[in-house]
Amino acid sequence: MRQLSRLLTIITLSASVLLLSACGEDTEQTATHNNPQHDKVYTLTLAESWPSNFPIFGDAPKKLAKLAKEMSNGRLNIRIDSKNKHKSPFGIFDFVKSGQYDLGHSASYYWKGKDINTLFFTTMPFGMTADEQHAWFEYGGGNELADKVYAKYGMKSVIGGNTGNQMGGWFKKEINSVADLQGLKMRIPGFAGEIMAEVGAKPVNIPAGELYTALDRGTIDALEWVGPALDLRMGFQNIAPYYYTGWHEPATELQYLINLKSLHSLPKDLQTILITAMKYSAYDMYARIEHESAVNLASIKTDNPMVQIKTFPKPVFKALRTANDKLLVELAAKDPLSKEIIESQANYLKKIRAWTKISDQSYLNSFNK
Amino acid sequence: MRQLSRLLTIITLSASVLLLSACGEDTEQTATHNNPQHDKVYTLTLAESWPSNFPIFGDAPKKLAKLAKEMSNGRLNIRIDSKNKHKSPFGIFDFVKSGQYDLGHSASYYWKGKDINTLFFTTMPFGMTADEQHAWFEYGGGNELADKVYAKYGMKSVIGGNTGNQMGGWFKKEINSVADLQGLKMRIPGFAGEIMAEVGAKPVNIPAGELYTALDRGTIDALEWVGPALDLRMGFQNIAPYYYTGWHEPATELQYLINLKSLHSLPKDLQTILITAMKYSAYDMYARIEHESAVNLASIKTDNPMVQIKTFPKPVFKALRTANDKLLVELAAKDPLSKEIIESQANYLKKIRAWTKISDQSYLNSFNK
Numbered sequence: 001m002r003q004l005s006r007l008l009t010i011i012t013l014s015a016s017v018l019l020l021s022a023c024g025e026d027t028e029q030t031a032t033h034n035n036p037q038h039d040k041v042y043t044l045t046l047a048e049s050w051p052s053n054f055p056i057f058g059d060a061p062k063k064l065a066k067l068a069k070e071m072s073n074g075r076l077n078i079r080i081d082s083k084n085k086h087k088s089p090f091g092i093f094d095f096v097k098s099g100q101y102d103l104g105h106s107a108s109y110y111w112k113g114k115d116i117n118t119l120f121f122t123t124m125p126f127g128m129t130a131d132e133q134h135a136w137f138e139y140g141g142g143n144e145l146a147d148k149v150y151a152k153y154g155m156k157s158v159i160g161g162n163t164g165n166q167m168g169g170w171f172k173k174e175i176n177s178v179a180d181l182q183g184l185k186m187r188i189p190g191f192a193g194e195i196m197a198e199v200g201a202k203p204v205n206i207p208a209g210e211l212y213t214a215l216d217r218g219t220i221d222a223l224e225w226v227g228p229a230l231d232l233r234m235g236f237q238n239i240a241p242y243y244y245t246g247w248h249e250p251a252t253e254l255q256y257l258i259n260l261k262s263l264h265s266l267p268k269d270l271q272t273i274l275i276t277a278m279k280y281s282a283y284d285m286y287a288r289i290e291h292e293s294a295v296n297l298a299s300i301k302t303d304n305p306m307v308q309i310k311t312f313p314k315p316v317f318k319a320l321r322t323a324n325d326k327l328l329v330e331l332a333a334k335d336p337l338s339k340e341i342i343e344s345q346a347n348y349l350k351k352i353r354a355w356t357k358i359s360d361q362s363y364l365n366s367f368n369k
Numbered sequence: 370m371r372q373l374s375r376l377l378t379i380i381t382l383s384a385s386v387l388l389l390s391a392c393g394e395d396t397e398q399t400a401t402h403n404n405p406q407h408d409k410v411y412t413l414t415l416a417e418s419w420p421s422n423f424p425i426f427g428d429a430p431k432k433l434a435k436l437a438k439e440m441s442n443g444r445l446n447i448r449i450d451s452k453n454k455h456k457s458p459f460g461i462f463d464f465v466k467s468g469q470y471d472l473g474h475s476a477s478y479y480w481k482g483k484d485i486n487t488l489f490f491t492t493m494p495f496g497m498t499a500d501e502q503h504a505w506f507e508y509g510g511g512n513e514l515a516d517k518v519y520a521k522y523g524m525k526s527v528i529g530g531n532t533g534n535q536m537g538g539w540f541k542k543e544i545n546s547v548a549d550l551q552g553l554k555m556r557i558p559g560f561a562g563e564i565m566a567e568v569g570a571k572p573v574n575i576p577a578g579e580l581y582t583a584l585d586r587g588t589i590d591a592l593e594w595v596g597p598a599l600d601l602r603m604g605f606q607n608i609a610p611y612y613y614t615g616w617h618e619p620a621t622e623l624q625y626l627i628n629l630k631s632l633h634s635l636p637k638d639l640q641t642i643l644i645t646a647m648k649y650s651a652y653d654m655y656a657r658i659e660h661e662s663a664v665n666l667a668s669i670k671t672d673n674p675m676v677q678i679k680t681f682p683k684p685v686f687k688a689l690r691t692a693n694d695k696l697l698v699e700l701a702a703k704d705p706l707s708k709e710i711i712e713s714q715a716n717y718l719k720k721i722r723a724w725t726k727i728s729d730q731s732y733l734n735s736f737n738k
Contacts, residue, residue: 067645071440073638126736129729131500131533131659138653139660164500165728228724245731269442273642276436276649283652284507290500291508293728294721301723309727317735352663353736354670355597358678359534359662360498361733362614364725366686 042266043077044274046103047096049089049110052082056229056292057254060161060285061105064256067277068270076270078103093118096257097153104257105160108146109190116331117149120341121157123166123252125192125324127345130162130251130286131360132352137253140348145341154261158278160254161285164293168244168312169224170215170236175244175312178319187211187223191327192248198323208234215239224248228300229292237304245311247320254282411635412446413643415472416465418458418479421451425598425661426623429530429654430474433625436646437639445639447472462487465626466522473626474529477515478559485700486518489710490526492535492621494561494693496714499531499620499655500729501721506622509717514710523630527647529623530654533662537613537681538593539584539605544613544681547688556580556592560696561617567692584608593617597669598661606673614680616689623651 046065050058065078081101083089092104093111108121121142128136136142137159146157169188175181182200186193193203206214206223214220216239225231227246237243256278263271300307312320332339415434419427434447450470452458461473462480477490490511497505505511506528515526538557544550551569562572575583575592583589585608594600596615606612625647632640669676681689701708 067641070641071638071645073636129732131655134656135659135663138656165732167727227728245727245735247732247735250729250732267442269440272436272439276440276645280645280649280652283649286500287503287507290721290724291504294504294717294724297724297727298720311731311735348663351667352659355659355663355666356733358536358614358666359596360619361730362680363498363534363616363619364730365734366614366616366680367722 039075041075041077042270043079044102044262046078046080046105047086047088047092047101048080048082048105049092049107050082050105052084054082055233056285056289057105057161057163058082059288060254060281061256063281063284064277067281068273071273071277072270076266076273080105092257093153096155096259099259099261102259102262104255106255106257107160107252108157108255112190115149115152116335117337117341119191119331120338120345121146121149121253121255123249124345125195125248126250126321128251128349128352129356130164130253132349132356133251133253134159134162134283135352136345136348140352141344142348145344148337149341150257151260154259156258156260156263158256158258158275159282160256160278161282162289163226163229163249163252163254164286164289165227166246166249166252167224167227167231168246168248169222170231170240171222171242171244172215172218172240173221174242174310175316177313178316181316181319184222185220187214187220188248192224194327195248195320195323198327199319212236212239226252227289227293228296229289232296232299237300237307241306241308243300243307243309245309247312247317254285256282408444410444410446411639412448413471413631415447415449415474416455416457416461416470417449417451417474418461418476419451419474421453423451424602425654425658426474426530426532427451428657429623429650430625432650432653433646436650437642440642440646441639445635445642449474461626462522465524465628468628468630471628471631473624475624475626476529476621477526477624481559484518484521485704486706486710488560488700489707489714490515490518490622490624492618493714494564494617495619495690497620497718497721498725499533499622501718501725502620502622503528503531503652504721505714505717509721510713511717514713517706518710519626520629523628525627525629525632527625527627527644528651529625529647530651531658532595532598532618532621532623533655533658534596535615535618535621536593536596536600537615537617538591539600539609540591540611540613541584541587541609542590543611543679544685546682547685550685550688553591554589556583556589557617561593563696564617564689564692567696568688581605581608595621596658596662597665598658601665601668606669606676610675610677612669612676612678614678616681616686623654625651 046061048058048061061080065080068076068078090110092106093114095101096104108118111118150157178199184201185204186196186201187206188196188203189205196203204220206220211223212235215223215236225234266274328342332342415430417427417430430449434449437445437447459479461475462483464470465473477487480487519526547568553570554573555565555570556575557565557572558574565572573589575589580592581604584592584605594603697711701711
């Protein structure tokens, strides 16, 4: 629509100029009554870590693009390239840093090899839930710490959609004790994998496309993916009888990455449109995935009654938590900014968990009585 | 694209005609070079139920107004009148219905005397938590049902900010059994008050400004307000030793009311800006109040160590729940749309609570082990 009115402007002005020049007058001030910034169309490119049409995760940047276009009346276009196009799902950080893409949609913890302090802005094992972490990001100092980490690279990271509490994973055999974890071959990447190694398991990395076969053939004994909303399309419910509840990703928040130069090249109104649409699409994704998890969990119960949902026994949970705490102490000792972020999260968690305990947790547990 | 080239043809032809119609004529078509809709400033008025500068609740429409102005580059202004100005905190429904105000910020359950079906769009005793209810509104059919209820009045209701799980209230004496509720004078308005009456308590209605004195002097034995984020400014922690956890408002969602004529008078871009800013400010308010609850709960523990946080014993919770279920059956029998909404909520709650149970609830309880 805006493009159309721009064309109208150009054409009508040309006509006027034609007319006026024929009459030998000069009234060019008619063109200045509008800020030229507000006729210009801006196109930003966004690289996402996901394949084309990946459900839920991929719908967040689609919603962002649609809203940005509508709210700007066509002046802000966002062109999304999926990994099918750019071929580099873990190249998003570098793409946005270099300005090859203006924006990214990915997850901060993917970049821990580039900068260990990016690790803390997705989710932490035994850490905050989605609601607790949203409060930390927006009102508890989380965003300011993320800015500190990302500004070094000329970037900004904004909440990109929460997956909710992720399931502990699909297991071929039951886990009754810490001994059952010894030598257990499990696909569990990142920091959670390090914790698993610490308690004696063997974390392995396997591309998504090979996971089903690896689990089916016993190349691995277990794997974690996301949760009911996305796991069923992988078929794991047909080959693993135990589906464990979570501990390692209680609030996985995806990330919008923004190249700061690209952001500042936009007029102020489009900057606000961009950031607001990002955050709104993030919150909306959380509502969406909670819905999809509920619907898909119901379908497991109907279609795969042999799947048993289990929770790790107390000693296993404790052993994993002890390993986690040990690794965090090591991280904090290595880098002052890591220490600052780890302490901010620990202090905030203590305060807000006290509230969660007497609000949602107490309420939910009242039904068990 | 075809529309565009048709327009090009028309305009070029008009230009030619103009040219041909010779000089010295009026050239007012220069004013048409921009869509006049996109130069016009729209001002919408919003009436809120809260007093001026009421924290958290009142900050949501302030954030809405700020974002609407910024995103529209000053083309969409929202003028907020607090109850100090319009004098009618419970007049918002009629204000927006009549078009006296374009928008409102209030709570749907305030209107149950006007239309019983407005009751269901805030929170229900023993109902969904905030995350569950957001999923219901946005993806589980909740918004469609709200539209059905509000369209009759030429209005639309949009999420307006969640308070989180509200506390059960401040009590002068401990509640150890259902017998302790007999004759208990408690300020607890609305449907929750009806449930309390059902189990033998005496719900009373007292204006906010008189609550402290009423509780202090024993005119009432108990009251419910919101939660730590807003209760402490009322001073209740100084006069009531028992602070009970919640059951009656697990997810109080405030409401933006929109006059549909006012909405449709806006160009499409401003409509999207308005709705997106409303929903974003709603989600943001939930993050904010979780933060404030955490901070204020910590201060109770420090400054008011005599306050005991308690949960109703099992038989009390059960008695209240039985009364709730009975009243819902009565409501469903009276009105087919009530029945439809009650059933939608009950079915959705069953499905999504199964997910909450194995995600956040299971995770949070693992720490208690």
